[in-house]
Amino acid sequence: MKNKLRLSGIALLLIMTVFTVIAAGCGSDNNKPAAGTPKESVSPDATVSADSSSAPSPSADASAPAPLAPKLRIGYISANNKGTITGAEGWAQQKGYLDSELRKHGVTEITIKSFPNGPNLNEALAGGALDIGIYGDTPAINARSVGLKTKLINIAQSGMNAWLIAKADGPQTVEELKGKKIATADGSYMSRYLRGLLLEKGLEKDVKVVHLLPPDGEAALARGDIAAYAYPTGFGPLLISKGYKAIDQAKDHPSLRGSSVTVVTEEYLKDNSAIVEIWNGIRQQAVKEIQASPDEFYTLYAEASGFPVDIVKASFEISQWPTELVPADGLQLLEGTKKYLFDNGIIKKDFQLDDWVYKP
Structure with missing residues (x-):
């Protein structure tokens, strides 16, 4: 019996020792590093929450767009x-x-x-x-x-509208442009209107279209270098106000606007x-x-x-x-x-x- 008691006491002592080691290794304070491990670098003004892994930042807004590049x-x-x-x-x-x-x-x-x-x-x-x-x-x-x-x-x-402009005493209809040279800004929405218009009228092979930017169109019209110019917003009504004539407009061809x-x-x-x-x-x-x-x-x-x-x-x-x-x-x-x-x-x-x- 004495031997059994002695063995029981030894076993109890071993169990207590194991728990003591585990407690020392884990640390009783969650904010302290475990004994024997290096301390993490923490900013002096950082606030560490006991549940920082799940607590959202007070300034975080999940619905706000991400910041753009500067x-x-x-x-x-x-x-x-x-x-x-x-x-x-x-x-x-x-x-x-x-x-x-x-x-x-x-x-x-x-x-x-x-x-x-x-x-x-x-x-x-x-x-x-x-x-x-x-x-x-x-x-x-x-x-x-x-x-x-x-x-x-x-x-x-x-x-958006476009205006096909000619001089008041120039061509009065699109059909009268046959065999003549006209202009617009190549690659623009006006060029799509103009070429689409000529295609509708069957004149795509009978009228020569050259590239000119809108500010250069009036001088070319005045000199007679071109018979008409397809103008964008602003320029079209401006030329009309100066006495030029619109012989066609994109608004009359809904698909060409x-x-x-x-x-x-x-x-x-x-x-x-x-x-x-x-x-x-x-x-x-x-x-x-x-x-x-x-x-x-x-x-x-x-x-x-x-x-x-x-x-x-x-x-x-x-x-x-x-x-x-x-x-x-x-x-x-x-x-x-x-x-x-x-x-x-x-x-x-x-x-x-x-x-x-x-x-x-």
Whole structure:
């Protein structure tokens, strides 16, 4: 019996020793490192919670977009170089919240650059000099068809008019252009209208179309170098106000009206996909405001574009800026433009618009 008691005591002593070792190894305070292990480096001002692995940060907002890269480069089309965007984005810029909203999301350096024509803007996108482009449907589609990696994030303006202008004593109808030379900006939405018009009239092989930028068109008309010029918004009504004559307009051919789109490079979107939500939020706010204050919008547009207010009003209706990001009728107009460009060999490779439109 004494031997059994002695063995029981030894066993009890061994068990107590094991528990003592385990307790020493684990540590009685969860915030202290285990004995015999190196201490972790902790910032002096860091607060360590007893349940820090599961407690969310007080400043964390799961619904907030991720911060954007510090630099953002934006391109748009303009005949002047004022650095002020036209349209809904221009309204937001002039009102100050395009800049403030982008800065709120981490952008500290915003570069805004104008281009005289869509193909010039395409070169900047392709060369990595721009992140966002706001420009005509035709050059944007052309670029996408040859592999420029962009995503369409909205249709900025839809149903844009174009004016085929001649001298008052010049050709009075499209048919009278047969055998003559006319001009427009190559690769623009006006060029798609003009070539589509000639195709409708059966004159595509009987009229020579040359490239001229809009500011150079009036002098060429006055000299008689060209018989007509297909002008964009602003320029068309301006020439009419000077005594020139519109012998045709895109609005009389609904499928030949133009659009303006906003694209973002896929390279920028890799780490800055939040720009889509942020940019479109700014734009939609602007569209609602210009619909509520059209006269003020026309005035600000005139300041940005350099055209008189009455010319701006004659150029477009406020309804051309849709609140919906990619409206069905706007997408249908884009599809028609793409089909025309492909069917007539202007673009060599077709693609699906649905693949081009950005999807989160």
